[in-house]
Amino acid sequence: MNDQIHSDGSGHEHGELGDAEYAEFMELAAQEGFDPEEVEGALGEAGHGPLPVLAVVGRPNVGKSTLVNRIIGRREAVVQDKPGVTRDRVSYEAEWAGRRFKVVDTGGWEQDVLGLDASVAAQAEYAIETADAVVFVVDSTVGATDTDEAVVKLLRRAGKPVVLCANKVDGQSGEADATALWSLGLGEPYPVSSLHGRGTGDMLDAVLEALPDAPAQKFGTALGGPRRIALIGRPNVGKSSLLNRVAGEDRVVVNELAGTTRDPVDELINLGGITWKFIDTAGIRRRVHLQEGADYYASLRTAAAVEKAEVAVVLIDSSESISVQDQRIITMAVEAGRALVVAFNKWDTLDEERRYYLEREIETELAQISWAPRVNVSAVTGRHMEKLVPAIETAIEGWETRVPTGRLNAFLGEIVASHPHPIRGGKQPRILFGTQAGTKPPRFVLFASGFLEHGYRRFV
Secondary structure, eight states, rough: OOOOOEEBBBBBBTTTHHHHHHHHHHHHHHHTTTOOHHHHHEEEHSSBBBBOOEEEEOOOTSSHHHHHHHHHHHSSSSOOOHHHHSSOEEEEEEETTTTTEEEEEOOOOOOHHHHHHHHHHHHHHHHHOOOEEEEEEEEEOOOOOOHHHHHHHHHHHHTOOOOEEOOOOGGGGHHHHHHHGGGSSSEEEEEOBTTTBBBBHHHHHHHHHHOSSSOOOOSSSSTTTOOEEEEESSSSSSSSHHHHHHHHHSSOOOOSTTTOOOOOEEEEEETTTTEEEEOOOOOOOOOOGOOOOHHHHHHHHHHHHHHHSSEEEEEEETTTTHHHHHHHHOOOOOOOOOEEEEEEEEEGOOOOHHHHHHHHHHHHSSGGGTSOOOEEEEEOTTTTGGGGHHHHHHHHHHHHHOOOHHHHHHHHHHHHHHHHOOOOOBOOOOOEEEEETTTTEEEEEESSSOOOOOOHHHHH
């Protein structure tokens, strides 16, 4: 039998399964002839949630992407012998000495975006803020530059563990250049040739010491602090107006000119006897890497705000057609693993014809998130604003829900019977059984008799 195991997330042990459920699940696996160690491995991968994150930072053309390729053991990050090839941050899964973690490859810093300090901060602040540890890559043949010194200040402020990588040390003669980087005050520089692999093992050993076993929870608090709600969307869809309406007073600046909000604004607001922390963010424009200056910086800060929130409320201007950018923003929230609410703002401005076409657009353009609670509101007039908090509560409830293994398998049985997987190459893979390995967001492990196509997995 060509058995396949599909999982997402990462972790150890048997996820969030209780002992009784775990025993029931392992019995199911044994009945189908699965190797217990293979089953344990799949549960472990999907178990405890996100992997610890390692950010690789440095100025342009110091060899960050080459180092990332070396760490992940395959050529995925685009490498070219000129600065600025990596624009958006890209993340990959890696493993070293039996431990798995996520590597984030960041773009180098453009020197002309609002001056040196701001341009360094724009890329580095987001990468460092969302990481559990940082590899700071310096070109040992050039030595420490003013830009490198600026990054060091940022790293000190952030307080994250830092491993200093002295790159482009291709032989004994380059070791002295690496030693000179002690002057940065970040501890021992690890001499590495990311191109040839020299010294990467010692550096990765240091990385494992710096990384936690599991990342810190970036939302909520153990003491039951206020739930964090990020308001995100394109510029000028009414995020600040919505926050003011929810708060019942003018807390943030609202202007018809798009892009008034630059930094995320945190506001504690009491609704229905519960205190919520609403985060008003800057509008996300078309392409982060095509932006300049303050817009570029604002987009990175918005992404960081989403990472630290529990719920993303995506605002869409209902008077305009749903754009590709709206869909990209929704995808960003989903990929960040946040609970999701879609709020269609400016609903009071719609006539019957626009409402008809909007409903058709929602059916076709947003079919992949039909599960997300939706509210039609007007931040200006206050229409239906009372529906926002119940929608947020519904989204959180689904985000935290655990489905018992027995109930899940009854559901999977119904799906397989009513909507079997398409036949491919004369074979028809079938879901045999599954379990939920984690929550926030819900993560499931499915065991199948063959490879399940992505479209079918999404359908399930």
